[in-house]
Amino acid sequence: MKAPINIALVGNPNSGKSSLFNALTGLNQKVGNFPGVTVDKKTGSARISPTLEANIIDLPGTYSLYPKSADEFVTYDVLLHPEGTDRPDMIIIIADASNLKRNLLFCSQIIDLKMPVIIGLTMMDLAKKKGIEVDLAGLERELGVPVVAINPRKNKGLQPLKKNIELIAQEKFQSPAREFIDSRQLAPAVIDGVKAIFPVSSDYAALHVAANHEELPFIPANKQHDIRELLKAQNFNKTKVQADEIMQRYARIKHIMNGTVVETDPLQQQLQTERIDNILLHRVWGYVILLGVLFLMFQSIFWLASYPMDLIDGVFGSLGGWVSEVLPDNSWTDLLVNGIIAGIGGIVIFIPQIAILFGLITILEDTGYMARISFLTDRLMRQVGLNGKSVMPLISGVACAVPAIMAARNIENRKERLITIMITPLMSCSARLPVYTIMIALVVPDTPVFGVFNLQGLAMMVLYLLGFVMAFIVAAVMKLFIKIREKSYFIMELPVYRAPRWKNVGTTMVEKSKIFITDAGKVIMVISIILWFLASYGPSNRMEAVHQQYETQMAAVTDEETLTQLDREMQSAKLANSYAGIVGHAIEPVVKPLGYDWKIGIALITSFAAREVFVGTMATLYSVDAEESDATLREKMAAAKWSDGRPVYTLATGLSLMIFYAFAMQCMSTLAIVKRETKSWKYPIIQFVYMTLLAYVCSWAVYNIFQ
Known part of the structure; x- marks a missing residue:
């Protein structure tokens, strides 16, 4: 068998390039970065024939060989570098048959690079609806390269495409024989x-x-x-x-x-796409519909996920109780129940919401509506120093700030790109979702609104919208301080509306859930085990004093109810005198003005590794301190009291905590990627300081207003 050949996929944005990449490579894909830049590098392997395998490189979309953004420069570099590691043996140009004139400009430039080329014509069905008929044989004859009609979304035309790839690999086709222009x-x-x-x-x-x-x-x-x-x-x-x-x-x-x-x-011709755009891009109704879509999206996240989340919560609570009864009462059992099982439960319970969130975002992208959101918000964005292209990173930030900040490289204007990077972490990412979920369940009643909607779902939507509002306010301030003068323009091609690819939606939900389990899960598990140790052990003199004090009291009591009460008090005293308790009480004066006790203070510190660690921290601390091992985390937190008997998680505390997590920069990965994108520590430091101060001040204000 021959060594794999390198094939580069190039084409205009929204031409079907990614669909062809997915159709050719299937699950044999990996994502990295091109050397020296933070631009995504999607590669995959494909079986072209029984004797031929290919490495497929999906290059960033570009309209011509005159690059303007970092993405386009990557494609440019790969195509021109005569000895590059990603140098393709052949190029497949994906061209939109419904916009052939514009697409042929890029095709003609690639042809003149004198590399083996195949043109894959997509959107033939749309071209037909527009009344466009293409003579494939004539086009192939005029261009001097193979032209194949393909529909990668439906796996049509892939066999003729593979046959042409094989012929080029066998050198039966050569580089274009003539130049497109002299x-x-x-x-x-x-x-x-x-x-x-x-x-x-x-x-x-x-x-x-x-x-x-x-x-x-x-x-x-x-x-x-x-x-x-x-x-x-x-x-x-x-x-x-x-x-x-x-x-x-x-x-x-x-x-x-x-x-x-x-x-x-x-x-x-009046296509269905144009008729739909007349409604969805209307100057008034377009914004109303956008708010409606976002509202339904967050209602769905809360409503659909509530059933599997309650089931998972109950299963892990029962599992912890069963293991406690079956195994002997020792440190290893305590580690298993309060460290490992509680930690795993804190991870798994949020998989339904993570999967639903990414599934809905994928549907918006697949149908073509996500691009309309950019178009709709361009005028609003310009008022605060951004443009419509800033919307894509901001909306992507709802999933994760790291790839969202990398997506800002598509913004040509340096000032707008920098402001977008600085405000993107204010978007409520999926890592905040576990915090919002558990706090909303604790302090916001599950009350119907208008008989259809849910108050908890409305609270979730308000938190997400709050991130957008604060991002616009901060952007408007930064617009005054960042002194970069550069012309700005916004050009975006709106893709046609299409039915979502449900297989793609399902695959995305599974893959993102796996990433959450493996990436966030590893951090949560490690911190859960470390916290269990810190919460279970402390300075020997302090722990022995607590043990002796309560052992003496319990020896003099025979009443079962009093013994249970004393045992609960002893567990709380041990936790307060553990290493975690000592650190927590040391920082409590700083967080108490926000309505937080020392346990929440510890959770705020551990969350700087990753925001979702908050739930794992709470699960561990309350498991160590719990009276009943089979109680759910929500029940344990609802029962938490201050020393004077007041509940810890009141409405004021819950809202304050949600506001803190909405605005605080608690993500080391985001700070690292900001440094890489801006090539300076100056901006991540500014970002960390302004977001922490903003979170503290706003949380303090909310706590005092609602107290």
């Missing part, structure tokens, strides 16, 4: 000079090296100098050459389309 006549002396200095695949590649050599990291410094001298000597005008090139390409594209594409009068 690149050489644009700047002959410059092209010859660049080819003499640096090895390139074609005249057109030499033209791009001349135009963008300073942004191409693979060109050595000495050759950069030689190219600069060459361009100065030839008086090379990059803008004029690019303008001439684009004019020639569109002239040739127009000629090709006249002979291969039949298109009815577009004025006679």
